[in-house]
Amino acid sequence: xxxxxxxLPRIDEESRGYWEALxxxxxxxxxxxxxxxxxxxxxxxxxxxxxxxxxxxxxxxRGTVYSFTVTHQNQAPGFRETLPYVLAIVELEEGxxxxxxxxxxxxxxVRVGLPVAVQYEDVTPEVTLPxxxxxx
Amino acid sequence: xxxxxxxxxxxxxxxxxxxxxxxxxxxxxxxxxxxxxEDAGLTIKDVDGFFTSGVGPIGIMSLAxxxxxxxxxxxxxxxxxxxxxxxxxxxxxxxxxxxxSVALVTYGSxxxxxxxxxxxxxxxxxxxxxxxxxxxxxTIVGSYALVAQRHMHEYGTTSAQLAEIAVTMRRHAxxxxxxxxxxxxxxxxxxxxxxxxxxxxxxxxxMISDGGGALVLVSAARARDLPKRAAFILGASEAxxxxxxxxxxxxxxxxxxxxxxxxxxxxVKHADVDLCMIYDSYTxxxxxxxxxxGFCKPGEGxxxxxxxxxxxxGALPTNTDGGGLSSNHPGMRGIxxxxxxxxxxxxxxxxxxxxxxxxxxxxxxxxxxxxxxxGVTMILGRA
Numbered sequence: 001x002x003x004x005x006x007x008l009p010r011i012d013e014e015s016r017g018y019w020e021a022l023x024x025x026x027x028x029x030x031x032x033x034x035x036x037x038x039x040x041x042x043x044x045x046x047x048x049x050x051x052x053x054x055x056x057x058x059x060x061x062r063g064t065v066y067s068f069t070v071t072h073q074n075q076a077p078g079f080r081e082t083l084p085y086v087l088a089i090v091e092l093e094e095g096x097x098x099x100x101x102x103x104x105x106x107x108x109x110v111r112v113g114l115p116v117a118v119q120y121e122d123v124t125p126e127v128t129l130p131x132x133x134x135x136x
Numbered sequence: 137x138x139x140x141x142x143x144x145x146x147x148x149x150x151x152x153x154x155x156x157x158x159x160x161x162x163x164x165x166x167x168x169x170x171x172x173x174e175d176a177g178l179t180i181k182d183v184d185g186f187f188t189s190g191v192g193p194i195g196i197m198s199l200a201x202x203x204x205x206x207x208x209x210x211x212x213x214x215x216x217x218x219x220x221x222x223x224x225x226x227x228x229x230x231x232x233x234x235x236x237s238v239a240l241v242t243y244g245s246x247x248x249x250x251x252x253x254x255x256x257x258x259x260x261x262x263x264x265x266x267x268x269x270x271x272x273x274x275t276i277v278g279s280y281a282l283v284a285q286r287h288m289h290e291y292g293t294t295s296a297q298l299a300e301i302a303v304t305m306r307r308h309a310x311x312x313x314x315x316x317x318x319x320x321x322x323x324x325x326x327x328x329x330x331x332x333x334x335x336x337x338x339x340x341x342x343m344i345s346d347g348g349g350a351l352v353l354v355s356a357a358r359a360r361d362l363p364k365r366a367a368f369i370l371g372a373s374e375a376x377x378x379x380x381x382x383x384x385x386x387x388x389x390x391x392x393x394x395x396x397x398x399x400x401x402x403x404v405k406h407a408d409v410d411l412c413m414i415y416d417s418y419t420x421x422x423x424x425x426x427x428x429x430g431f432c433k434p435g436e437g438x439x440x441x442x443x444x445x446x447x448x449x450g451a452l453p454t455n456t457d458g459g460g461l462s463s464n465h466p467g468m469r470g471i472x473x474x475x476x477x478x479x480x481x482x483x484x485x486x487x488x489x490x491x492x493x494x495x496x497x498x499x500x501x502x503x504x505x506x507x508x509x510x511g512v513t514m515i516l517g518r519a
Binding site: 006007008009010011012014015029037038039040041043047048066067068069070071072073074075076078079085087088089095096097098099100101107112113123127129 | 257264265268272274281283286336382383507
């Protein structure tokens with residue numbers, strides 16, 4: 001595990017449920033039990049109505065590429081060894097957008113609107129990242 | 137009880153250095169302060185309000201010590217490169233409220249001589265939101281590139297249209313003896329430069345230089361008694377954009393909020409603007425900002441920026457100093473936008489002078505356009 005050089009998320013009280021689900025290879029978002037507004041990234045209080053009553057909802061793991069960039073230069077450890085890589089924002093079927101990487105295809109195959117599905121990447125015992133790959 | 141038109145930028149100074157391994161960042165702050173106070177016809181003893189940014193947590197106290205200042209009003213706005221435009225907004229309120237009378241704004245950086253890879257470092261972990269982004273490697277260039285890619289998808293904007301912006305900035309830099317890059321470039325040169333983060337090429341990106349600058353703001357009444365012509369703050373507004381609850385429209389930039397408010401406060405219409413100073417961290421920043429400000433409709437930015445309109449002599453001269461793309465970019469460019477606008481309004485720019493320049497619009501962008509960014513719009517006028 002010491003070979004993993006990219007930044008790892010700091011898991012805190014507001015995000016623990018999100019990261020623990022990913023370790024089980026499940027992608028969850030939050031929904032307010034009072035006003036029903038969905039949200040990502042996770043946080044304790046609904047910014048729409050300030051309610052603390054929150055439920056976790058499992059996402060289908062499917063979505064489309066909302067935008068992307070093929071990164072050819074990044075001096076940071078862990079990234080400089082894997083250039084070029086695709087940084088993307090994926091819009092989930094449930095409407096929420098999140099930052100990720102597109103894997104499983106050449107960078108040239110990525111387009112805005114490309115249908116993708118989550119691919120769980122176990123990087124440490126505590127951290128699994130939700131990456132996405134193209135699906136037909 | 138409007139504050140607009142009642143406060144002025146009375147002194148400005150842009151440090152001429154672009155590479156200063158022989159100087160410290162604080163030294164550039166102080167040398168710039170000296171220049172701006174001299175320009176205003178005031179002394180350091182007159183300063184009772186102090187504004188800076190980019191000096192780190194509680195760094196303003198260390199800088200105050202360096203300058204032996206004991207101001208009664210302090211502001212370390214920390215919203216990225218736009219912070220210095222924001223300082224002008226805050227100083228307007230502070231001076232008009234009587235909280236200070238001579239506001240000094242300073243900036244200094246040795247980013248280039250420290251070889252700080254601002255745009256292509258990565259993996260910043262500074263705030264809770266970074267936990268959901270930094271693991272995937274967003275560079276600063278990449279963050280702006282996400283906006284460019286989405287704009288191209290929605291509106292068919294082309295790399296050649298973005299390149300026109302870089303070419304125009306370079307033409308302006310050729311008239312600026314202090315500019316770092318002064319050799320002419322073409323659209324083909326921009327498109328042939330290597331991709332840093334698609335669709336942005338090397339020449340779509342601002343440089344990393346050393347540098348700094350300073351501003352002195354006073355009440356309009358006091359400014360009229362000072363030796364040089366002042367630039368009056370007619371209106372200003374600031375805004376932020378972020379991913380919110382996961383519903384961010386990448387093309388909804390902060391300028392869309394701050395622009396109309398600032399113009400409204402100034403009572404100025406788009407057609408009244410003689411000069412735009414738009415933070416050009418990347419070519420896409422200029423396009424997205426001009427659209428956001430309402431100079432053209434959403435999606436029309438590509439055509440708007442690519443027919444000579446932004447060049448000196450065009451309908452909307454923009455970044456007449458050469459911008460961050462060609463003149464200087466020590467990491468936080470906002471202060472230079474204000475300095476150039478004031479010089480233009482005074483008629484001090486010689487070969488790069490905009491004819492009959494009476495109204496200037498300044499817009500600073502700070503942070504990462506595709507993640508969290510700030511936008512501050514300010515309207516400056518000659519009278």
